[in-house]
Amino acid sequence: MNTPLRNLVLVLGDQLDPASSAFDGFEDRQDAVWMAEVAEESTHVWSNKVRSVMFLAAMRHFAESLRAVGRPLHYQRLDAADNAGTLAAQLKTDIARLRPSRLVMTAPGDWRVLRQLRGVARAAGLALEIRDDRHFYCSVRDFAAHARAQPELRMEFFYREQRLRHRVLMDPENPDQPAGGRWNFDPLNRKTFDAAGPGMLPERPRFEPDAITCEVIELVDRHFADHPGKLQHFDWPVTRAQALQALQNFIEDRLPWFGHFQDAMWPKEPWLYHSQLSAALNLKLIDPREAVDAAVAAWQAGRAPLHCVEGFVRQILGWREYVRGIYWTQMPGYLERNALDAQHDLPPWYWTGEVDMACLRDAITQTLDLGYAHHIQRLMVTGLYALLLGVEPQQVHAWYLAVYVDAVEWVELPNTLGMSQYADGGLMGSKPYVASGRYIEKMSPYCRQCRFRPAERTGQTACPFTTLYWDFLIRHRTWLAEQPRMAQQVRNLERIDADERAAIAVRADAIRQGGLDTPAA
Numbered sequence: 128m129n130t131p132l133r134n135l136v137l138v139l140g141d142q143l144d145p146a147s148s149a150f151d152g153f154e155d156r157q158d159a160v161w162m163a164e165v166a167e168e169s170t171h172v173w174s175n176k177v178r179s180v181m182f183l184a185a186m187r188h189f190a191e192s193l194r195a196v197g198r199p200l201h202y203q204r205l206d207a208a209d210n211a212g213t214l215a216a217q218l219k220t221d222i223a224r225l226r227p228s229r230l231v232m233t234a235p236g237d238w239r240v241l242r243q244l245r246g247v248a249r250a251a252g253l254a255l256e257i258r259d260d261r262h263f264y265c266s267v268r269d270f271a272a273h274a275r276a277q278p279e280l281r282m283e284f285f286y287r288e289q290r291l292r293h294r295v296l297m298d299p300e301n302p303d304q305p306a307g308g309r310w311n312f313d314p315l316n317r318k319t320f321d322a323a324g325p326g327m328l329p330e331r332p333r334f335e336p337d338a339i340t341c342e343v344i345e346l347v348d349r350h351f352a353d354h355p356g357k358l359q360h361f362d363w364p365v366t367r368a369q370a371l372q373a374l375q376n377f378i379e380d381r382l383p384w385f386g387h388f389q390d391a392m393w394p395k396e397p398w399l400y401h402s403q404l405s406a407a408l409n410l411k412l413i414d415p416r417e418a419v420d421a422a423v424a425a426w427q428a429g430r431a432p433l434h435c436v437e438g439f440v441r442q443i444l445g446w447r448e449y450v451r452g453i454y455w456t457q458m459p460g461y462l463e464r465n466a467l468d469a470q471h472d473l474p475p476w477y478w479t480g481e482v483d484m485a486c487l488r489d490a491i492t493q494t495l496d497l498g499y500a501h502h503i504q505r506l507m508v509t510g511l512y513a514l515l516l517g518v519e520p521q522q523v524h525a526w527y528l529a530v531y532v533d534a535v536e537w538v539e540l541p542n543t544l545g546m547s548q549y550a551d552g553g554l555m556g557s558k559p560y561v562a563s564g565r566y567i568e569k570m571s572p573y574c575r576q577c578r579f580r581p582a583e584r585t586g587q588t589a590c591p592f593t594t595l596y597w598d599f600l601i602r603h604r605t606w607l608a609e610q611p612r613m614a615q616q617v618r619n620l621e622r623i624d625a626d627e628r629a630a631i632a633v634r635a636d637a638i639r640q641g642g643l644d645t646p647a648a
Contacts, residue, residue, distance in 0.1 A: 133157035135201075135227035137218070137244065140168065140182040141236050141535045143189040143367075144411040145196075148258035149233040153198070158231075160198055161221060162190055164205035167213040169351055171239070172529035173478075176356030177363070177498030179347045181532045184340040184365040185410050191339070192366075201225065206346055215243040222251045230255045234267075236409075236537040238458045262411050263448060264293055270452030280554055283311070285452075286445035295419060295444055296426075296437060306426075311441075312434035316386040319570055324393055329380035331398050333362040334369045355478065355495040355530065363406060363532060370407035371417070377402040378421045378431070386435030390503045392571035394485070397493045401501045402439065405533035408447075415443050442502075450541040453554055457541075464544060465520055466552035467559075467603065471639055473513065473522040484591060485577035486567050487512060498532035505531075506560060508567065510547030515561065515595035516639060517602075520550035558612040561599055564590030584623075585630040591638050598635035601628055 136149050138160055164186065169179045183205065190202050203210055203217055211217040222230075230248050234257050235241050241257075248255035259266055265273075273288065274280055287310050290296060291303070298304045336344060344358045364370040377385075381400040388400055407413050422439050425431040454461065476482040480492035490504040500509070505527070513523045520543070527543040528534045545555030564581030568574040574581050574590070583589035584597050600607060600620045607613040623631075 130156055132159055132225055132227040134159075134229050134231045135222070135225060136160045137230060137232035138162050138189075139214075139232075139235055139240065140164075140186050141410050142233055143185055144262060144414075145189075145192065146261075147233045147411065148261055149231055151258070155197055155199060158199070159225070159227075160193055160200045161202075161218070161225075162186060162200065163203040163210075163214060163217045163221075165203075165210065165213050165217055166205065166350070169347075169354070172525050173354060174351070175495065175498045175530045175532070176347050176351055176354050176358055177361060178356070178530070178532045178534060179351060179354070180340070180343050180358060180361055181363050181365065181406055181498070182410070183347065184336075184343040185412065187339050187343060188366045205350060213243075214240060215247050218244065218247045219251070222247070222253065227253065229253060231258070232256070233258050234260045236535045238454075238462075238536065242459075262414060263451060264289060264415065264444060265448045265452060267452060267455040270448075271456050274452070274456060280453075281557065282445055282449045282555070285449050286310070286441060289444050289448060290440075293444070296423060296433075296440060307433045307437075312386065312437045315434040316438045317390050318387045319391045320388065320393055322572075324572075325388070325391075325396060325399060328396070328399065329376075331403070332364075332373050332376040334364050334373075336361060340365055356498060357496045364412065367412045370404070370412035373407060374402075374404060374413060374418055374421060377404060378425050382422060382425055382435055382439060383431045384435070386432065386438040389438055389501075390570055392486070392501075392503060392508075392567075392573070394489050394571070394573060394576065397497060397499060397501070399501065403499070408443075409533050409535045409538060415447065419443055446542075447538065450545075450555070451537050453541040453545065453551075454537040457551075457554065461544070461551065462521070462524075462540065464550045464552070466550050467517070467548075469514075469517040469519055469548070469550070471517045471519065473518050473526055474516070474641070477509070477513075477526055483577075484512075484579060486571065486573035489573065494530050498530065500531070503570065505542075506547055507562065507570070510543065511560065511562065512592065512595070514548050514559065515592065515599050517599075518548075520544045520548040523548055558610055559599075559607075561596055561616075562592075563596040564592035567592065585627065585634050589634060594631055594634045595638060597623065597628075597631045601632060 136153060136158060138149060164183055190200060193200050201221060211220050230253055245255055273285060290305065296306045298306050344361055348358055364373045385400045404418060408415060419440055422436045426433055426436040477491060480488055480495055482488050486508050490500055490508045494500045524540055524543045528536060528539050541555050545551040549559040564574065568581045578588060579590040580588050581590040581593055584593055600616060604617055604620060608617045
């Protein structure tokens with residue numbers, strides 16, 4: 128006689144951690160794991176093939192690791208004849224077949240998925256026990272308590288609190304003070320490459336696809352043939368062992384230079400000194416403490432300077448934890464925010480890269496091909512252009528969620544809708560991240576390869592970033608004048624006479640209509 132199934136433990140594609148809370152108290156004789164590959168997770172947004180392969184290959188390798196230790200597992204493959212197509216439909220089908228007494232899972236990273244799974248459990252008359260995600264330094268409850276105690280939310284103060292709480296990069300002689308006497312080394316982390324470029328860069332770790340990953344590549348190429356992305360050179364880490372190797376490679380070869388050039392860009396050089404660990408972290412192949420501890424140890428051993436290590440730690444212990452707190456304390460309403468009332472459609476060339484602007488062409492083509500762009504390309508190229516153009520933030524969000532290999536909604540949505548598009552009115556950042564084409568000229572050589580001129584505001588050769596930047600200030604100047612961190616930019620606007628402002632507005636309207644070649648009237 129079969130033993131009744133006590134707990135059906137649900138494991139999603141971004142929960143690939145054998146030590147997660149979902150497995151607490153797991154007993155092989157009474158419990159089983161449930162995992163499912165479904166088309167909806169690649170089609171509710173037009174998911175990049177690289178992103179789909181990353182998730183599915185990592186899931187299949189994780190499933191093999193569970194089987195290797197004898198964990199009972201019910202795994203539904205994407206190409207199975209009886210695949211139901213969605214997580215909700217598949218779970219409903221499998222509940223009827225397996226008849227568990229209860230569902231158990233670690234808190235998911237997507238409100239949409241949480242709502243769906245709760246609905247299935249409710250309809251089946253089953254309890255769904257959702258356990259805290261220990262992967263993170265800060266629980267949602269602790270973030271909510273932090274938020275209630277603040278007159279206004281700011282990442283910097285949250286980050287300092289986390290440094291103190293977890294004793295990360297603190298002065299051993301004065302434990303309430305930061306190592307090096309400063310919390311923030313950003314001024315040292317904004318260097319650009321000289322005219323010769325980055326020179327010889329450290330070799331990026333590449334992970335040759337094994338039989339499991341090759342099978343997934345073929346499946347995704349067939350099942351999602353019309354989706355963006357190129358899979359000929361897929362080499363992302365899809366197992367914990369590979370992710371740990373990637374972490375070690377970053378610490379040894381690129382962390383010592385990461386901080387210096389973390390904001391710099393160079394054509395046809397997508398990786399530079401960046402860690403490329405976000406996908407492995409977001410799928411839970413490695414723990415953020417492992418990354419932070421390894422970076423701190425490198426500084427303590429004299430193998431990486433403090434400002435480089437602090438910049439890396441800030442991204443994980445600061446921004447990554449902060450955006451998760453924002454997401455779960457503000458959803459579901461956060462998704463609908465549009466503080467600047469932006470209503471324009473996302474230009475169709477965001478899906479092709481076929482655009483005259485050199486910086487956008489390189490960043491978008493790289494993104495579509497590789498599923499990757501570093502944070503400045505996302506914030507100050509693709510994101511900045513959408514913000515200045517006035518694109519509806521929900522469309523920008525859908526694009527970012529679709530195209531990046533590391534995209535899970537809890538981290539992608541606040542970074543896009545809040546940090547990049549300022550649609551949350553200032554929860555993620557204290558001001559809109561707006562700049563003219565001069566910023567891109569400063570941080571890269573793109574402008575030397577482009578027919579547009581970043582110093583020009585109007586005319587046929589005026590850089591669209593520059594035209595749209597001044598148009599943004601004109602359209603929002605009343606509100607911006609009340610923002611202390613925007614005061615200087617608004618004062619600069621006052622130096623432009625009425626005739627040129629009118630010409631800027633005409634040129635900006637032409638750009639919004641798709642007429643980058645249309646001269647200002």
